[in-house]
Amino acid sequence: MSFVSYFPGRGTVRETAYLEGKAEGRTEGKTEGKAEGMAEGVLRVLEARSVPVSDDVRERITSCTDLDRLDDWLDRSVTVSRAEELFEHEAG
Numbered sequence: 001m002s003f004v005s006y007f008p009g010r011g012t013v014r015e016t017a018y019l020e021g022k023a024e025g026r027t028e029g030k031t032e033g034k035a036e037g038m039a040e041g042v043l044r045v046l047e048a049r050s051v052p053v054s055d056d057v058r059e060r061i062t063s064c065t066d067l068d069r070l071d072d073w074l075d076r077s078v079t080v081s082r083a084e085e086l087f088e089h090e091a092g
Helices: 013-046 053-062 066-079 083-087
Strands: none
Touching: 013 053, 013 066, 053 083, 066 083
């Protein structure tokens, strides 16, 4: 009868894959959290400036996960007169 040990630190393939997946998930979670925070920031600036935000625009902002795009929108949210203007300078 043999005894197999799966204690952490043994460097097994399974343990390595688990730890890599855990680190990847943590990174993805941080990115999603940053995106959510930036989207909230865009909406707060528009709200503070009394710029009306339609449900479609709100959905587009809150569903975006591209940090560069959200950063651009945050910059534009300070100067636009209509929320739709956030999207006018996008390519494609």
